[in-house]
Amino acid sequence: MTTFVVIGHKVTTEGKFSLNDLSGSTGRLDVLLRCVNSAFMLSNSIRRDVELYLVLLGEPRPPVMIHLKGQELKYLNPDERSTGALVKNALMKTANDVWQKSTPGIYVARKNLADVLAEFTGRRIVYLKEEGSSVSDAALTGNDIFILGGKDDLTSEEEEIIQNWPNTLKISLGPISLHADHCITVALNRLDNSS
Amino acid sequence: MTTFVVIGHKVTTEGKFSLNDLSGSTGRLDVLLRCVNSAFMLSNSIRRDVELYLVLLGEPRPPVMIHLKGQELKYLNPDERSTGALVKNALMKTANDVWQKSTPGIYVARKNLADVLAEFTGRRIVYLKEEGSSVSDAALTGNDIFILGGKDDLTSEEEEIIQNWPNTLKISLGPISLHADHCITVALNRLDNSS
Incomplete structure (x- = not known):
């Protein structure tokens, strides 16, 4: 299982937004929606092993975590608007400490980065960052946990959590700073070609 | 200059569509909008050399060609809806044989694949296709013309045009069939890392 974690520092934590304004009034939820596309969409199927x-982490009730499981996902289409509708559905639920199912393959809970990392004991974190070492030097594996900032860099507190993880690799995917969704596409293509 | 050509066989050729239904009533214009994002959007800038x-090629007035020049592009944002609005603007013009400017960096004309290839004399075409040779065998260059089908494979007539081109390379980016926008992201990242 390949895991991606994308942090949206200002992304809304309630489902009241308009699907006609996904990039304006949502704290840039649109960035995360494109990450959903990159993580799962193949030409004629869905990546079940992701x-x-x-x-x-935006207002009014941070933190909210949404978990998408490729193995179970249904009703996912590549466009931003329909994925926005799925996330809106998930955010209409009142998130609490226990994962709640929204639609097939989409779960929601009141959890933060540290909470979710606790579920990954023994696995390696790959932190995608411009000043990381070159990706050609790193052997990515399909069991890695890739962590990325969505619109903004990670905070120093988030970086500390990652740096304190027993097994962390900080890498760069190239000489130019890419959007989070493009990083996911590139990382998955590298995994496809190495397996 | 790196050139991408993406063919949308059923994509609407008039600007009357609703921005609220980009993936439904437009013959899958949304696929091409994601290609615009992949071709140009960097984390904090635009790829000027693309x-x-x-x-x-959809109804009611095919063919229509839209040309986006990274060097001149303005008002481009990463989300599908705002890019859809730019394309809608271009399609509100009556396309004819001469390129007309719509907004900065976006031009429209009544041209087909053969017309536009005539502008590329002397350059190499890279045809991205599942059964092409492995990309690791191919040295991509920043002066290549990458041709892709948007939602569907190219027609046999389009393939013939490409195969008759003096200098054509047919390659695959990996073992799994990817969406066109993801292919563009991967190809550009490979170029970034090779330059």
């Missing part, structure tokens, strides 16, 4: 955690 | 041709 899961994605979206960490939503 | 250009993209969208070949629209």
